[in-house]
Amino acid sequence: GDVVTLLAIFEEDKSIQPQEVEFKLIEVSNTYIVLDKPAGVVVHPAPGNRDRTLVNGLISKFPELSILPRAGLIHRIDKDTSGLLLVARTVESYNTLTKQMQNRQISRIYQAIVNGVLIAGETIRQPVGRHQTKRVKMQVTERGKEAVTHFKVKEKFRRHSFLEISLETGRTHQIRVHLAWKGYPIVGDKLYGWRPISPPNPDPKLKQLIESFPRQALHAKKLSFREPEGEKLIELHSETPDDFEKLLFQLRKDISRI
Numbered sequence: 639g640d641v642v643t644l645l646a647i648f649e650e651d652k653s654i655q656p657q658e659v660e661f662k663l664i665e666v667s668n669t670y671i672v673l674d675k676p677a678g679v680v681v682h683p684a685p686g687n688r689d690r691t692l693v694n695g696l697i698s699k700f701p702e703l704s705i706l707p708r709a710g711l712i713h714r715i716d717k718d719t720s721g722l723l724l725v726a727r728t729v730e731s732y733n734t735l736t737k738q739m740q741n742r743q744i745s746r747i748y749q750a751i752v753n754g755v756l757i758a759g760e761t762i763r764q765p766v767g768r769h770q771t772k773r774v775k776m777q778v779t780e781r782g783k784e785a786v787t788h789f790k791v792k793e794k795f796r797r798h799s800f801l802e803i804s805l806e807t808g809r810t811h812q813i814r815v816h817l818a819w820k821g822y823p824i825v826g827d828k829l830y831g832w833r834p835i836s837p838p839n840p841d842p843k844l845k846q847l848i849e850s851f852p853r854q855a856l857h858a859k860k861l862s863f864r865e866p867e868g869e870k871l872i873e874l875h876s877e878t879p880d881d882f883e884k885l886l887f888q889l890r891k892d893i894s895r896i
Contacts, residue, residue, distance in 0.1 A: 646729075648705040648706075648729065649705065650704045650705050651704050651705070651709075652704075654683055654693055654694060654697060654704070654709070655689070655694060655697075656694060656697045656698035656701065657689060657690055657694040657695060657698055658695065658698055659679060659690055659691065659692060659694055659695025659696075659698070660676060660679070660695070661673050661674060661675050661676060661679065661692060661695060662674040662676075664722065664874055664876065665872070665874060667727075667865070668727065668728075668867075669726065669727050669728055669730070669731035669865070669866045669867055670724065670725065670726055670727055670731055670735065670865070670866060671696075671700065671710075671724075671725040671726075671727060672722060672723070672724055672725070672861060672872075672874050673692075673696075673722070673723050673725065674720075674721060674722060674723075674876045674877075675692055675715065675719075675720060675721060675722075675723055675858075676720055676879070677717075677718050677719065677720040677852075677853045677879065677881075678717065678718060678853070679691070679692050679695075679717065680692065680717045681693065681711065681714045681715065681716075681717070681723070682708060682709075682711065682714065687717075692723070693708070693709040693711070696709050696710070696711075696725060697709055700727065702727065702728075703725070703727065705729075706726065706728075706729065706732055707732065709725070710725040710726040710727060710732055711723065711724075711725055712724040712725065712726060712732075712735045712736060712739055712744070713739060713744075713746070713808055715858055716811065716814075716854070716856075718826075718852075718853035718854055718856075719853075719854065719856045719857065719858065720856075720857045720858065720876075720879050720882075721748070721857045721858025721859060721876050722746075722858045722859070722860070722861040722874060722875075722876045723858070724744070724861060724863060726866070728866075730866065731866035731867070734866040735863065735866055738863055738864060739808070742806060742807075743863070743864065744861070744862070744863040745804065745860070745861070745862040745863070746804065746805050746808075746858060746860070746861055747802060747803070747804050747858075747859050747860035747861075748802070748803040748804070748805070748813060748856060748857060748858050748859060749792075749800070749801070749802060749803070749856070749857045749859045749878065749882070750789075750800075750801045750803055750813065750817065750824050750854075750855060750856045750857075751798055751799070751800055751801075751824070751825045751855040751882070751885060751886070751889070752798065752799050752801060752817055752822040752823060752824050752825065752855075753797065753798060753822055753823050753824075753825065753832060753833075753835055754797070754798070754799060754821060754822040755794050755795070755796075755797065755798070755799055756791050756794070756799045756801070756822060757791075758790075758791060759788070759789055759790030759791055760788075760789060761786065761787070761788045761789075762785075762786070762787045762788075762789075762816040762817075762819075762820060763784075763785075763786050764778040764785060764816060764819060765778065765779060765780060765781070765782035765783055765784055765785055766778060766779070766782045766783060766785040766809040766810070766811070766812055766815050766816070767779045767781050767782025767783060768782075774829070775811075775829060775830070776809070776810050776811040776812075776815045777815060777819075778815060778816070778819045782809070783807075783809055784807055785807050785809045785812050785815075785816065786805075786806035786807050787803060787804075787805060787806070787812060787813055787816045787817075788803065788804045788805075788806065789801045789802065789803040789804075789817075790802050793886075793889075793890070795837070795889045795890075795892065795893050796837035796838070796892060796893060797835050797836065797837045798825065798835075798889055799822065800886065800889070801817075802859075811830075813856060814827055814829070814830050814854060814856070815830065817830075818830035818831050818832075824854045824855055824856055825848065825851055825854070825855040825885070826851040826852065826853050826854045826855050827854035827855075827856075832854075834848050834849045834851075835848070836848055836849075837892055840892060841888065841891065841892055841895075843888055844888040844889065844891070844892050847884060847885050847888050848885070851881070851885060852881070853881075855881075855882055855885060857876070857878055857879060857882055858876065859875065859876055859878070860873070860874070860875050860876075861873075861874050862874070
């Protein structure tokens with residue numbers, strides 16, 4: 639019959655310095671933030687990338703995040719992936735949104751341009767884990783954790799496909815690993831075996847764009863979740879980045895020549 643009262647005291651993480659970092663705010667409430675990360679920005683400090691990360695920028699704009707785990711980040715995307723990220727602003731909302739993520743109640747929709755022409759959409763169910771010898775890479779391996787990726791074909795081109803992808807799980811590099819394992823690496827993703835291919839007799843602009851694409855052509859386009867303080871469904875979208883749109887434009891122009 640005893641009643642025990644605990645007073646939790648949260649300590650500020652002073653190891654991460656507030657710094658100005660470029661990103662776009664999509665929606666800001668008292669309990670959460672949704673932002674649009676540009677390609678080229680590392681999400682969280684790590685060996686080799688201690689400064690100028692997204693977390694440095696978040697703490698600069700929202701100092702209260704310094705007491706939260708990972709500055710309130712509910713999920714991450716890779717440095718060279720662009721698009722939407724969800725951030726909690728309070729301890730309560732962090733716990734609520736983390737549970738939503740664990741229960742697979744947060745929907746994340748991505749866009750990707752890949753080598754190869756896919757016939758139809760599919761679900762990839764292959765475990766993903768750390769590569770045995772190349773520690774910066776992940777791989778499909780029986781020793782890995784469950785990973786489920788759904789994709790559908792939005793457009794087909796002569797040598798490429800434009801995909802819409804949804805995640806059921808959130809393993810490191812999951813989309814990149816699954817598509818490369820399937821034989822359709824993401825354009826620009828040299829870490830996972832991408833090589834530039836062009837259709838026969840391509841427009842020089844298309845050939846140049848494909849060969850020089852500076853990152854993996856992967857964008858976190860849509861995000862939906864329940865607001866932490868209620869049951870309202872929040873659905874947000876990000877504009878497709880210019881580099882991605884330019885490549886799509888040239889691919890569409892190429893197929894229209896046939």
